[in-house]
Amino acid sequence: MLKTFHGAVSALSLSIALVPIAAVRAQENTPTPSTAQGSAKTGPNSTFTGEDLFDLAYATDPQISPDGARIAYVRRQNDVMADRVLSSIWMVDAQSGEQRPFAGGDGSAFSPRWSPDGSRLAYVSTEGGNAQLWVKWLDSGEAVRLTGLPSSPSSIAWSPDGRSLAYTMLVKDPAPSLGAGPSNKPEGAKWAEPLEITDLVNFRADGQGELTPGFEKIFTISATGGAPRQMTFGKYHDGGPLSWSPDGSTIYFSANRNANWQTDPLEGDIWALNTGSLGLTKLTNRDGPDFGAQVSPDGQRIAYAGFDDAGRAYENTELYVMDRNGEGRRILTEDWDFSVDAFQWDADSRGIYVQYDERGETNIARIALNGSARTVVEGVSGGGLDRPYTGGSFSVADDDTIAFTGGTATRPPEVKVRGRSGSRYLTTLNANLLATKTLGEVREISVASSYDGQEVQGWLTLPPGYQEGTRVPLILEIHGGPFAAYGPHFATDNQLYAAAGYAVLSANPRGSTSYGEAFAQEIDKAYPSQDFDDLMSIVDRAIELGVVDPDRLFVTGGSGGGVLTSWIVGKTNRFRAAATQKPVINWTTQALTADGTGYFGLYWIGSRPWEDPEKFWTQSPLSLIGEVQTPTLVVVGAEDYRTPVSEAVQYYSALQLAGVPTTLIRVPGASHAITARPSQSAAKASAILAWFERYADGWEPSDAGDASDTGEGQ
Numbered sequence: 023m024l025k026t027f028h029g030a031v032s033a034l035s036l037s038i039a040l041v042p043i044a045a046v047r048a049q050e051n052t053p054t055p056s057t058a059q060g061s062a063k064t065g066p067n068s069t070f071t072g073e074d075l076f077d078l079a080y081a082t083d084p085q086i087s088p089d090g091a092r093i094a095y096v097r098r099q100n101d102v103m104a105d106r107v108l109s110s111i112w113m114v115d116a117q118s119g120e121q122r123p124f125a126g127g128d129g130s131a132f133s134p135r136w137s138p139d140g141s142r143l144a145y146v147s148t149e150g151g152n153a154q155l156w157v158k159w160l161d162s163g164e165a166v167r168l169t170g171l172p173s174s175p176s177s178i179a180w181s182p183d184g185r186s187l188a189y190t191m192l193v194k195d196p197a198p199s200l201g202a203g204p205s206n207k208p209e210g211a212k213w214a215e216p217l218e219i220t221d222l223v224n225f226r227a228d229g230q231g232e233l234t235p236g237f238e239k240i241f242t243i244s245a246t247g248g249a250p251r252q253m254t255f256g257k258y259h260d261g262g263p264l265s266w267s268p269d270g271s272t273i274y275f276s277a278n279r280n281a282n283w284q285t286d287p288l289e290g291d292i293w294a295l296n297t298g299s300l301g302l303t304k305l306t307n308r309d310g311p312d313f314g315a316q317v318s319p320d321g322q323r324i325a326y327a328g329f330d331d332a333g334r335a336y337e338n339t340e341l342y343v344m345d346r347n348g349e350g351r352r353i354l355t356e357d358w359d360f361s362v363d364a365f366q367w368d369a370d371s372r373g374i375y376v377q378y379d380e381r382g383e384t385n386i387a388r389i390a391l392n393g394s395a396r397t398v399v400e401g402v403s404g405g406g407l408d409r410p411y412t413g414g415s416f417s418v419a420d421d422d423t424i425a426f427t428g429g430t431a432t433r434p435p436e437v438k439v440r441g442r443s444g445s446r447y448l449t450t451l452n453a454n455l456l457a458t459k460t461l462g463e464v465r466e467i468s469v470a471s472s473y474d475g476q477e478v479q480g481w482l483t484l485p486p487g488y489q490e491g492t493r494v495p496l497i498l499e500i501h502g503g504p505f506a507a508y509g510p511h512f513a514t515d516n517q518l519y520a521a522a523g524y525a526v527l528s529a530n531p532r533g534s535t536s537y538g539e540a541f542a543q544e545i546d547k548a549y550p551s552q553d554f555d556d557l558m559s560i561v562d563r564a565i566e567l568g569v570v571d572p573d574r575l576f577v578t579g580g581s582g583g584g585v586l587t588s589w590i591v592g593k594t595n596r597f598r599a600a601a602t603q604k605p606v607i608n609w610t611t612q613a614l615t616a617d618g619t620g621y622f623g624l625y626w627i628g629s630r631p632w633e634d635p636e637k638f639w640t641q642s643p644l645s646l647i648g649e650v651q652t653p654t655l656v657v658v659g660a661e662d663y664r665t666p667v668s669e670a671v672q673y674y675s676a677l678q679l680a681g682v683p684t685t686l687i688r689v690p691g692a693s694h695a696i697t698a699r700p701s702q703s704a705a706k707a708s709a710i711l712a713w714f715e716r717y718a719d720g721w722e723p724s725d726a727g728d729a730s731d732t733g734e735g736q
Contacts, residue, residue, distance in 0.1 A: 072704025090419030177262020305348030379536035382509030431464035462520030473555035480529030500579030531556035592646025659692030
């Protein structure tokens, strides 16, 4: 996924019919996917298939009770009837692992948050209709819906005395108007919809579509119900997370309340809201984002994250502390070359637990107030299911017991707990499925880049039953971001490709996170930079290891990986076929049509498009179209606003005109999260495999005859 800073059972609409997947086999004992149904089946199918996506479940957002005895977590389960991921809240005993459903039997439930005394749990549920704020009493099991809101609440935070809850919510404004339509509409007449008018710089957001006019505001409500009270006002977005002072007199939040908030996308400050007078005090004032304020348990300090805005596309997020009044600001991570993700105060107010990524893996460290850091948890997982991204979540009890999501390359995220005796799993959400499936082994590899010798790390997912010394076809699968990282984490795409007989290479070229700030900044204002050299080097390493057939190479990737896929086929013909997913093809149109209008041009290229059009063009994959000779599939979500559909269409049209075999796939209803629905995730992977199989024996320009792909295959 291309990031700005801290961002349906429908048939695929294809211009050709998908050919059946004939897996590329490199050894006789590689399992062949069974297509037999019902009584025709002779036994269980040990191969991971697209149908298995509906049986997967994984854990997110584990929230441990203050006393460390119980953990409420969100279970995300693919539902075959709804073809959606459904969320429910489960409660698990931190000692025995015994668990039971808590909320979400009728609708989705998420965002569980413990009351300070651990007697109640607040959460958001769609039971009965729209998302609303609920509270359940643990002793009686009674649940009460507190709100009847027009918009979904978020950033839930209990007051220290447990009597109130704070949350944020969109307060809608009327849409702008200009003039008026005719007023003499006859009774029963069917006129067109009224004009759509906007005056926002960013009027669309990926995953949300057209934005409803309005602003995010802070509210409080009694924990036993009643009328909500709006706490902040004005034409600014006041965002979470929210943090109460121990005496309940102040709520801390982050916001960009400057006049140019629409065109300064990274700016943000920590604000203090007086809960009595509703007065606001600005506590930070540097050029750059400050966010995530958390008050220490003793009320003396505020921890927050941020960085100085130097106009670069990537900066490590640093951890800071300051006094409650905003004085005494100092950085804790100046000599710690990792980017801070989530964080939480230790109950003794003498340290802060921090989640961070290192070399493709996610860990938790405790950072003392003198800046010293020690890792306390390894193996955090949960960046997503389709591809092996870093990520996950955690929470800490008063006795320092840590609940977190953890998994492996062959195990989706579970609830784990770390106590005095170490870390252990509490859930086995996919035990039955994984017991019957043979998954591809994942191996770490690394190489010195041919460009400058910098280490490039990656992971090879092997076909199930792989025999040592056998060469198999390779899919180079490139991550998005590009400021993100792959690691040894479970990935459905990789396992589906491996089940079809391919080795899958997930690599972290320069620009990837988790290798220090300097490595990520290597691509600043130069992307794609030398990522091509890095990726070719690690492909060559996989060949050198004797695993990969050098004559059967394929490449795909999404978002930033789509950029690099399109760049690669403009630089080399060594890949038999490619599939570019949700790519950026033309940086001028990306900068002016994506949902980060104020961001992409300045931070990624260094100017507005009209100020340096040549630079925008030379860094665009479209500039290399005349060199492309690789059959290239183009895939995009039909409602993608991060890398808009127009980017994919430009590339598809250019390939057609250049006489390169191509096909365009638009995933109906899908945003930039192109695989949000299980059936579409399976169908997308199947389409890519079918495309690669079609061109497994290669293609020469003379084979085409004209500029279009007939769909018959060569």
